[in-house]
Each structure stands twice: as structure tokens, then as C-alpha cells.
């Protein structure tokens with residue numbers, strides 16, 4: 001594909017554009033067939049005084065497969081160190097503060113509001129080690145109506161003393177957190193098992209977390225092969241294992257509901273194991289570029305059959321918007337293509353868009369519920385207006401729907417997102 005994408009793939013992409021959602025709103029589900037005809041896409045565009053403006057379209061909501069909600073106050077700052085130094089200098093000192101519930105509530109309201117208004121209808125959140133603050137993140141997602149995976153983070157080694165748990169306490173708090181979240185019986189809210197990364201978890205802790213995931217049938221999230229220094233540290237900490245992935249696998253945290261962020265430095269062995277287990281990749285290009293971790297090769301992982309979604313990785317990534325993740329995924333792929341053989345195809349914008357929607361749903365094992373407008377799925381959607389009064393994008397009469405969608409993906413922003421729906425409920429827009 002790359003810059004010569006096929007019609008078939010275009011059709012797949014534009015089949016994600018549907019008519020305005022009156023029917024979908026009332027049921028919360030996608031109720032009518034997906035419209036593959038381009039002319040129908042125009043039906044719900046605004047009527048101007050003298051002619052029809054073709055300015056609005058609807059797309060599936062964005063799925064952020066990796067975001068650290070407590071790191072939100074640092075977004076846009078402090079990206080001048082590589083991963084391990086960055087964690088110690090900026091990230092752990094901030095996360096420690098979430099023992100203060102008032103602080104946690106304030107930040108979590110802001111991050112959920114910000115991501116939703118940028119079109120993130122589903123987010124897979126890391127919280128901190130604190131159970132109370134992790135519940136505060138659930139409260140924020142519930143109050144705004146966002147679909148969320150929320151993970152109480154787990155770490156029992158190699159972290160500052162004031163931010164490290166005992167193994168038993170970590171497992172106990174996690175199970176209590178799970179029961180409290182499940183007790184809310186909110187179908188939009190799911191606890192996610194969250195060993196921070198192998199560096200900060202003993203095998204005893206990871207194995208205990210794997211058992212909890214199995215007991216409650218829950219998704220799992222963590223970090224994998226993000227930077228060379230981190231990969232080296234893992235090999236020193238776990239010399240008896242074949243690789244980084246082997247550590248996770250033997251501890252029972254590699255399932256078909258596991259998402260691993262970054263995956264820049266996977267070996268053939270890692271890829272084969274992840275494919276066999278159905279483990280998904282969260283590609284976080286802003287973070288990988290900002291804290292100089294490396295260039296993840298999405299094309300190769302996709303070609304090898306891995307599931308790949310996109311993540312903002314706030315605040316290693318400095319931007320909470322998935323539009324930014326789409327752009328930087330394309331640019332990362334373009335940069336890689338410069339170094340690769342001429343037949344290497346960089347990601348097309350259609351593929352990056354898919355990774356931000358259906359790809360993310362696959363990675364989170366939610367593709368039977370969200371990710372596109374297949375009949376019967378939940379109606380999670382964005383109404384985009386490229387001529388919103390405050391839009392910073394110029395459009396022209398001769399712009400095709402393809403042009404408008406591309407303009408949104410490349411130079412649009414939250415000012416073009418007029419309405420956001422989660423399961424048919426309007427959560428952003430007039431009246432909200």
C-alpha cells in the first residue's frame with residue numbers, strides 16, 4: 001500500500017463513514033447496514049443558503065490503547081531524557097502524588113475530558129499503584145461516559161522506596177480493585193491487569209497477576225521492548241529466560257487479551273510467541289520519538305500477522321490526541337521507509353486510521369463490540385465538521401470526501417469534532 005493504496009482498501013476505509021446517527025442513538029447500537037456508496041455519505045451534510053456544503057462526516061471513535069492518566073500534568077513538558085532516566089527524574093515523582101485523592105480526582109477529571117473531546121471514545125488507562133486513586137479514575141470515566149479499561153499499576157521491585165509495593169499487598173489491592181470495579185456493573189468500565197513492566201515486577205508478582213486475569217477473565221496491559229537500555233536490563237534481571245517476551249509468557253500474562261506497549265525491539269522469537277498467544281501491540285510513536293526510544297516498524301509487525309493499535313502514551317508522548325498518534329505513526333513509517341529497500345511500503349493514512357479504530361479494538365479484544373460500524377456493534381462515533389466555526393482548516397468546493405477526511409486526519413483537531421457518542425449517548429457536543 002503506502003502511497004499507492006488499492007481501491008479495495010479505500011472502500012474498506014470509506015465504508016466506515018455512515019449516515020447521521022438518529023437510529024443508532026436511541027438503541028446505542030449500529031442498526032443499519034454500512035453504506036459503501038460514496039454519494040450516500042453526503043446525505044447528512046449541512047445545507048447552506050445556496051448550495052450544499054459537504055463538510056460533515058462520521059467516523060468510528062478513536063481507541064487509545066495506551067495512556068498513563070496520572071502523567072497528564074506532565075504533557076508537553078519533560079521529554080528531554082531517555083526512558084529509564086525519564087522515569088526516575090519526572091514520572092515516578094509525579095505518580096507518587098496520587099496518594100492524595102483530591103489531587104487524583106482533579107487530574108483525572110481533566111484527562112478524561114481532554115481525551116473525550118479529542119475523540120477518544122475508548123481508552124486503556126494505566127493509573128498508579130494507589131487503589132483509591134485508581135477508583136477515582138474509574139469515577140471520572142463513568143461521569144463523562146467514556147469507555148475505559150482502568151489498571152491499578154503494580155510494581156514490587158526496582159522503583160523508588162516511596163513508590164514500591166510489597167508483593168502480597170500489590171496482589172491484595174489489585175483483587176480488591178477488581179471486585180470494586182466489577183461491582184459497579186458498568187459495561188463501559190473494565191479493570192485491566194497492569195504489571196508496569198518486567199523491570200519493576202518480580203516473577204511472583206507477575207504470576208499472581210496472571211492468575212487474577214484468568215480468575216476474572218480480564219485483559220492485561222504492560223510495556224515491552226521499548227528501549228535498548230530497558231531490554232538489556234530485563235535480560236540481566238531474568239538471565240534464565242529466553243527473552244523479554246519469555247518472561248511474560250512463563251508468568252502467564254501473555255493471553256489473547258494482552259496488549260503490550262511499544263514493541264520497538266522485538267526479535268523473531270518474540271513476534272512468533274506473541275502471534276501464537278494473540279498478544280497485541282500498542283504503537284506509541286509520539287513517545288518513541290520524544291524520549292528517543294526508537295522507531296517501531298508497524299509495517300513489518302502487521303505483515304507478520306500481529307494485531308497493532310495506536311496509543312498516545314501520555315506523557316512519554318506529549319499529546320493526548322489520537323490524531324497526533326495517527327500522524328506520527330505515518331511519519332515514523334515514512335522515516336523507516338527511507339532506510340529500507342525500495343519495495344518497503346510505508347503506512348497509508350487509511351492504515352493508520354484503521355489502527356486508531358478497528359486495530360485498537362482488536363488489540364483490546366473489543367472488536368466484537370466497537371471499532372467500526374458493523375451492524376450490532378455499539379455506536380461509538382465522532383461527528384466531524386471540517387467547516388466548524390472555529391476550524392483552523394480551509395476547505396474548498398472541489399474537495400472530495402477523501403480530501404476532507406485526509407485534512408481532518410492530518411491537520412484537523414478537536415475544533416472539528418462537533419459531537420462524540422459512546423454507545424449511542426452523546427458525551428461531547430451541544431447540550432453536553
Ligand SMILES: Nc1nc2[nH]cnc2c(=O)[nH]1
Pocket residue numbers: 068083087091196197223226287313316
Ligand atoms: N513510556 C513508558 N514506559 C514505561 N515503562 C515503564 N513505565 C513506563 C511509563 O510510565 N511510560
